[in-house]
Amino acid sequence: MAAIVGLDVLDIRFPTSRELDGSDAMNPDPDYSAAYVVLRTDEGPDGYGLAFTIGRGNDVQAAAIRALAPHVVGKPVPEDAAALGALSAELVGDSQLRWLGPEKGVVHMAVGAVVNAAWDLASRRAGQPLWRFLSAMTPEEVVGLVDFRYLSDALTPAEALELLRAGQEGRDERIALLERDGYPAYTTSPGWLGYSDDKLSGLARQAVADGFTMIKLKVGGDLDDDVRRMKLAREVVGADVRIAVDANQRWDVGTAVDWMRELAPYGPYWIEEPTSPDDVLGHQAIARAVAPIKVATGEHVQNRVVFKQLLQAGALDVLQLDACRVAGVNENVAILLLAKKFGVPVCPHAGGVGLCELVRHLSMFDFAVVSGTMDDRVIEWVDHLHDHFLDPAVVRDGRYLAPTRPGFSARLKDETLADFRYPDGPVWTALGTEA
Amino acid sequence: MAAIVGLDVLDIRFPTSRELDGSDAMNPDPDYSAAYVVLRTDEGPDGYGLAFTIGRGNDVQAAAIRALAPHVVGKPVPEDAAALGALSAELVGDSQLRWLGPEKGVVHMAVGAVVNAAWDLASRRAGQPLWRFLSAMTPEEVVGLVDFRYLSDALTPAEALELLRAGQEGRDERIALLERDGYPAYTTSPGWLGYSDDKLSGLARQAVADGFTMIKLKVGGDLDDDVRRMKLAREVVGADVRIAVDANQRWDVGTAVDWMRELAPYGPYWIEEPTSPDDVLGHQAIARAVAPIKVATGEHVQNRVVFKQLLQAGALDVLQLDACRVAGVNENVAILLLAKKFGVPVCPHAGGVGLCELVRHLSMFDFAVVSGTMDDRVIEWVDHLHDHFLDPAVVRDGRYLAPTRPGFSARLKDETLADFRYPDGPVWTALGTEA
Known part of the structure; x- marks a missing residue:
């Protein structure tokens, strides 16, 4: 059984503020960035995910992702709906980290980055693009992915199952x-x-x-x-x-x-x-x-x-x-x-x-x-x-x-990771790391 | 004019989970913790603040506080309502860090810790407990502390001023x-x-x-x-x-x-x-x-x-x-x-x-x-x-x-900072840092 043997996090930033790409009324000078996560495995492909930020604080986002490592490193690669549902529940449910949200902000986005990397990994191993991998799951499997806590006054698991069964048609x-x-x-x-x-x-x-x-x-x-x-x-x-x-x-x-x-x-x-x-x-x-x-x-x-x-x-x-x-x-x-x-x-x-x-x-x-x-x-x-x-x-x-x-x-791409790593990649050292 | 010359952050944790103090239905085993901030000044007292967490992730909280340092280090000590209002607005308004909330979670609590440390500092310099220092401000000064963005459909600055003027009586x-x-x-x-x-x-x-x-x-x-x-x-x-x-x-x-x-x-x-x-x-x-x-x-x-x-x-x-x-x-x-x-x-x-x-x-x-x-x-x-x-x-x-x-x-207390520093304080090394 394949295992996750490491969780790497990289602080990648693009100096977009120089071009005013991405400028809006609340975000006048964003440097589009990613706290990028790699789930390394002992066999087969690795899994990749990211949290998107706009510059300063990408290091804080990276630290939050690292705090999740004990939940995945040394564990089996999640390969099916049940394992992917369990992983998501475990990450969201860390009671000490949850205090920092709950379920919002930096820690929640960190969970998102790791969960998405796990899905990337699972669908790579299945040899399918994520959307095909997910669309092939049964309605019961899809319902099992979801945390219905706080949702039941609007949507119950039974209602979700009914919607998904109807969605199988065509x-x-x-x-x-x-x-x-x-x-x-x-x-x-x-x-x-x-x-x-x-x-x-x-x-x-x-x-x-x-x-x-x-x-x-x-x-x-x-x-x-x-x-x-x-x-x-x-x-x-x-x-x-x-x-x-x-x-x-x-x-x-x-x-x-x-x-x-x-x-x-x-x-x-x-x-x-x-x-x-x-x-x-x-x-x-x-x-x-x-x-x-x-x-x-x-x-x-x-x-x-x-x-x-x-x-x-x-x-x-x-x-x-x-x-x-x-x-x-x-x-x-x-x-x-x-x-x-x-x-x-x-x-x-x-x-x-x-x-x-x-x-x-x-x-x-x-x-x-x-x-x-x-x-x-x-x-x-x-x-x-x-x-x-x-x-x-x-x-x-x-x-x-x-x-x-x-x-x-x-x-x-590997060359992107090398070039745009903050603060020590060559793009940033050339700019004098003036973020 | 006194200046802030440093922002120190300490990761302080108490092993409270051993006694089940603080245990509840969502937080079965909290280690009550503080991401503790000191605003160091070049003359007179320093300022102290903290973000409260329950263990894991206190390091992430500390990293978020550190990310705010450029907004305060090297700046004059805020001493009055106008300066304390401006500082709060600047910290909340950092457009790149704001993306990580906005105004919620780790980054927002980090702003709270630094703002509270600045209030501690200002009231120490004024020689008053915070509540007396704040209660002595004029209604206009208090209104000036507040960010009314997103509030005006419920409370306008003019209404707030009226409430505060009435509050002066007695x-x-x-x-x-x-x-x-x-x-x-x-x-x-x-x-x-x-x-x-x-x-x-x-x-x-x-x-x-x-x-x-x-x-x-x-x-x-x-x-x-x-x-x-x-x-x-x-x-x-x-x-x-x-x-x-x-x-x-x-x-x-x-x-x-x-x-x-x-x-x-x-x-x-x-x-x-x-x-x-x-x-x-x-x-x-x-x-x-x-x-x-x-x-x-x-x-x-x-x-x-x-x-x-x-x-x-x-x-x-x-x-x-x-x-x-x-x-x-x-x-x-x-x-x-x-x-x-x-x-x-x-x-x-x-x-x-x-x-x-x-x-x-x-x-x-x-x-x-x-x-x-x-x-x-x-x-x-x-x-x-x-x-x-x-x-x-x-x-x-x-x-x-x-x-x-x-x-x-x-x-x-200084001895608390020494004893409970995570992970290298003696309380934690004795426990084998098993948080």
């Missing part, structure tokens, strides 16, 4: 469809707040030419700027391309409502992160006031309990799960099941390091056996940093291609 | 009353889940003899055990002593309601942490179902945004602020103002390392200039680990005495 056809046509994407590349009007309109025009039917703009810095940029984007893309806007938590409830009233004439499709991701009741108030503009959130939603409430309260119209914010594949399966129960589309967050690579697997699993539909579903696409990955996300004609290589696609 | 009399009579306490010492029935009844009897008018029992492990323990405690303390019960997040919503129905015949005063601290809507449902039993929560409530919603939703009857969970004094001032606005009593959480020492200052500030009342207000008292502090909390006849020494009382 599964093989949907898998074939994914492998043939991929999954729809939208692009955030035109809309970073630090970009000039010319760069914005050029990239928006390009996005339409590239086949995207939706783009996204960052807002929330200055109202006049936002109105001008929104008007410009609408002129460039025309009436039929959706334009989402993203405030990155910048506003209070009243400000969100007022601001969106000014942008409404230009037809925004959704307003993303209008206020604190913790504010369920605030999102509810905003959603009621800005309808029919949709409210989207999720990249900073800490766990399934907050998603549960957002759904119960009718506070979000679009659920943006994140591959690395919550406790990995297992908790994201719970979130997909909740979204299915409440009939809310899932459009994953993917601006970051490796997030495009990871979330495509989750959306494809969702289509294959949970929601069974792509209606109003799109995966975010941000076109940078992909060439650092061995199995990069590929978008063609506005659609993500289905991944075919075994694993969960989080593995970085 | 302030000096209330301060004199605190210095004469102290502030009411309740005790959790009888009720830890690991204690035998004999130990429970002996300690409950002692608590009444010591002048306490309320005790607390841990529940949530086993229903039959809880009914037996609750019945026993009620027999021992009689009808007039309040008995609170604390489930430490153990239940789902439905379980909480069912379980409390079984305990109701024995007259529990409040049910504390019935479910996930993240579940505003869950607490609302429980509060409606178990009334007139009160619902209490707060020790794991991550920030002011969640407290705001708990109050807006009528989801809690007793607000249990924690000195170290949120971003320190400044955010706790916001929480006290919210509680005042909604008319909910604050009864701080204090089971831990140094929490009794710290929260007494906050409750006394609340009485002096915010709520102006002690009705239904009590501070938790857990009688262990106090002798490690230089200015320990003292409870006499069931009441906390008002602290008189300058500062915020978080300073540990």
Whole structure:
């Protein structure tokens, strides 16, 4: 029986703040980073996972991942649903580490990185891409992955099982469809707040030419700027391309409502992160006031309990799960099941390091056996940093291609690990480690 | 002008799991710990603060505090309200570190430890205990301490100013009353889940003899055990002593309601942490179902945004602020103002390392200039680990005495720092560092 013999953690940072890629109203100068984890095994492939951060504190995130090592090192490689469910429960359930959340922040993201690395490992060993590996599990196995604690007032294991059994109908056809046509994407590349009007309109025009039917703009810095940029984007893309806007938590409830009233004439499709991701009741108030503009959130939603409430309260119209914010594949399966129960589309967050690579697997699993539909579903696409990955996300004609290589696609290239290691990799020593 | 010249962080752990002090349904074997911070200055006293953890991960917490050093080292000592408000805003606002929360978990507690150390330093320099230092500030100065972001749908700066101006009336009399009579306490010492029935009844009897008018029992492990323990405690303390019960997040919503129905015949005063601290809507449902039993929560409530919603939703009857969970004094001032606005009593959480020492200052500030009342207000008292502090909390006849020494009382004795340093202090090397 194969065993995990080591857990390595690397602090990898990209100096993205120099280009204002990724700049928004709350995050003016991010250095996109990964606390990168390798589960080393005594035979066969290793497993790879990461937590995404934006620079300072990536070392704290790495320390949290290291604190989980005793739960995995020296243990058998988890190969099936039962073992992967047990591992997730053990990591989330460490009662001393749990105190530091509970189930939120640095420690919870660390659990996510390790759980995702274990899924990468298991699906590599099975010789399948994660989404196929997961979609092949029985409804009973999938239910066994999920921690239903705190969910039973919204979703019971029996209800989940029923949803998943219904999802088996037509599964093989949907898998074939994914492998043939991929999954729809939208692009955030035109809309970073630090970009000039010319760069914005050029990239928006390009996005339409590239086949995207939706783009996204960052807002929330200055109202006049936002109105001008929104008007410009609408002129460039025309009436039929959706334009989402993203405030990155910048506003209070009243400000969100007022601001969106000014942008409404230009037809925004959704307003993303209008206020604190913790504010369920605030999102509810905003959603009621800005309808029919949709409210989207999720990249900073800490766990399934907050998603549960957002759904119960009718506070979000679009659920943006994140591959690395919550406790990995297992908790994201719970979130997909909740979204299915409440009939809310899932459009994953993917601006970051490796997030495009990871979330495509989750959306494809969702289509294959949970929601069974792509209606109003799109995966975010941000076109940078992909060439650092061995199995990069590929978008063609506005659609993500289905991944075919075994694993969960989080593995970085060896030369990237050498070059971008912080603070002593050559990219950083050349910059004088001025992060 | 005095300057901060260093930020030291120590990993201090007490092997409390050996005695089952602090054992509850979610935390069976805590080693009470502190990530302890010293702000060293070039002249005059240093400042002391801490984050409370329960063992594993205290090193991760320490790493997060270290990550904040560039914001304080080499800077002037903050001496007044304006400087303390600016420091808090700068620490909370670090856009790269914020990503790791935002405003929750390890990074947020790290901000709390540094902010509290800065308040300790400022009040030491002013020669006053923190609660007197804070109570002497003008309403305008206190409003300036608070980050109102995400609060304005519940509390505006203008409303806060009005509340604080009203609180000035009778302030000096209330301060004199605190210095004469102290502030009411309740005790959790009888009720830890690991204690035998004999130990429970002996300690409950002692608590009444010591002048306490309320005790607390841990529940949530086993229903039959809880009914037996609750019945026993009620027999021992009689009808007039309040008995609170604390489930430490153990239940789902439905379980909480069912379980409390079984305990109701024995007259529990409040049910504390019935479910996930993240579940505003869950607490609302429980509060409606178990009334007139009160619902209490707060020790794991991550920030002011969640407290705001708990109050807006009528989801809690007793607000249990924690000195170290949120971003320190400044955010706790916001929480006290919210509680005042909604008319909910604050009864701080204090089971831990140094929490009794710290929260007494906050409750006394609340009485002096915010709520102006002690009705239904009590501070938790857990009688262990106090002798490690230089200015320990003292409870006499069931009441906390008002602290008189300058500062915020978080300073540990030098011999404690030497003995309990993890993993290399003599207490741990003798135990074989088996944490």
